[in-house]
Amino acid sequence: MSESVIPNPPEPIGPNESWEHYELYLAVKKAVYSLPSNFESSLNIDGVLATDLFAFNSSLGATIEQQVVNSLNRLRSVWDPEQHYALYEFERQPQTFPDVVLKASAPNVTPTIILGIELKGWYILAKEKEPSFRYKVTPAVCAPADLLVVVPWALQNVISGSPIVFEPFVMGARHAAKYRNWHWEHKRKGTSKKGIHLSTVERSYPTKSDMISDRPESDGGGNYGRLARSGVMEEYISKLFTDKLAGIQLSAWQQFLSIFTESASESDIDIALQRIAKNATLSSSDPNATKRLAEKFRETADLLEQS
Incomplete structure (x- = not known):
């Protein structure tokens, strides 16, 4: 018996180019991608x-998300350079989907939400090298x-200082929901039932009580x-972990913190630090790079022990 053919994944979807707010939509995406260089946070963490x-x-997740919203509002010159949307601002509504809306800030303005x-x-730098959020909203x-x-x-400063953000992952919300369901029903391995009961709610910007x-x-x-496990973020995550924090690749910091917080002896930690430093500098032509990285890891480990 031949294997069933897996249907192609859903194609990316978005607003029609004829939509009156299409240019705003493109500008908002541009503002989102510019967050790493424009994000501001009043938090300062120490003694962790x-x-x-x-x-x-x-x-800290909720606080960071609110500060992302604040940063987007400060980026009005990017998404609304001509002040066509002066009566709108980004607003967080954490208990409702979607949890951020570009909403009219004055009454009797239509549309209320764009x-x-x-x-x-x-x-x-969390233990899992992927986001753990669950995205269950129905595509409709x-x-x-x-x-x-x-x-x-x-x-x-890795274990202290103010939060900084890196390049975000951006995907159409409807496309993400359709892709999640496609993966669950057709691509996912396993023998359990693969059917999905779709929500009957179809209106955009639902209320908190809508199922x-x-x-x-x-x-x-x-x-x-678990959208990250569908594979749709795989290429993005791989590229992201080559970015650097305090001069060292994020992948190396993530491995370092995972090992340090496990139950390991001092000698085990030192061996692990040397191995991570070596792996992080395999492509480097600097013969002293591994030594410097190992010293940086050891210095950070000492700070963690003192906190």
Whole structure:
């Protein structure tokens, strides 16, 4: 018996170019991509315990997301250079989809909402080398211009300082929902039932009480909605981890923090630090690069031990 043919993944979708706010939509995407050089945060973190490092995403995630919204409003000159949308601003509504909307700030202005952003902050040095958020919204409630935006962040000095953000992952919200369902039904490995019960809600910008989540027939592992596991972010994540923080690749910092916070002896940690430093500098022509990286890791490890 031949294997069933897997249908092609859904094609990217977005608003029609004839839409009156299409130029604004493009400008908002441009502003989102410019966040790394324009993000501002009033937070300053110091004295972090090693055991608390990986709690950053849950403890600071909401604050980072609000500061992303604040930064987008400060970027008005990028997304509204002619002041055509002076009566609109980005507003966070964390208990409703999407959790950020470009909304009229004055009454009797139509449309009330032009577009939305489902915003996910991601502490990039967390144990899992991928975002862990679950995205379950049904495709029908996503307006054509709505976006899913994942903003990776870390602390400026790795274990202290103010948060900084890196290049975000941007995808159409409806496309992301369709891709998630396609992967679950057709691409995912496993023997469990692969059907999905779609939400019956179809209107964009639903209320908090609307049941907008799709539900899998079977999900014993609780993995439905883990968009990163669908593979759609794979290329982006691979490229992102080549970026540097304090002069060292993010991939090396992520490995370092994972090892340091495990139950390991001092000698085990030193061996691991040397190995990570060596792997991070294999392509470097500097013969002293590995030594310097190992020293930087050891210095950071000592600071963690003292906190």
